[in-house]
Amino acid sequence: MKSGKEAARIAKKIFSATVVDGKVDVEAFRKVVAKLADEKPRGYLNLIQAYWKLIRLEIEKNSAVVESAAELDAGTKDGVVADLKKRYGDQVEASFSVNPDLIGGMRIRVGSDVWDGSVKNRLERLNDKFA
Numbered sequence: 001m002k003s004g005k006e007a008a009r010i011a012k013k014i015f016s017a018t019v020v021d022g023k024v025d026v027e028a029f030r031k032v033v034a035k036l037a038d039e040k041p042r043g044y045l046n047l048i049q050a051y052w053k054l055i056r057l058e059i060e061k062n063s064a065v066v067e068s069a070a071e072l073d074a075g076t077k078d079g080v081v082a083d084l085k086k087r088y089g090d091q092v093e094a095s096f097s098v099n100p101d102l103i104g105g106m107r108i109r110v111g112s113d114v115w116d117g118s119v120k121n122r123l124e125r126l127n128d129k130f131a
Helices: 004-018 026-039 044-061 074-088 119-130
Strands: 063-068 093-098 106-110 113-116
Touching: 004 026, 004 044, 026 044, 044 063, 063 074, 074 093, 074 106
Parallel strands: 063 093
Antiparallel strands: 063 106, 106 113
């Protein structure tokens, strides 16, 4: 069985061939997984697991989740998307949702980065200072 380190090293090589212009090439991804599933090389489950982790992180890195307390108008959405593309590149895609629990403002998550400008977050931080 391949070690976890060896599987991760091979998965990185396969991953670099799968990502084109900062986006995961879905067809290449399918071919890689199908080939691994058909041939079942020694330690292929560790390899698939390491490869999937890299793919998942890449997808998360290129996906922005924007939550706001109220529905945003088209101009505001366009401005947020433009700012995200300036910071993360043109491959970033944003999805917008309404979360009334935020009370006001918005929260943006891209991969592991989170910007929370919501009223709820500000009230919680204020409460922590006086608690």
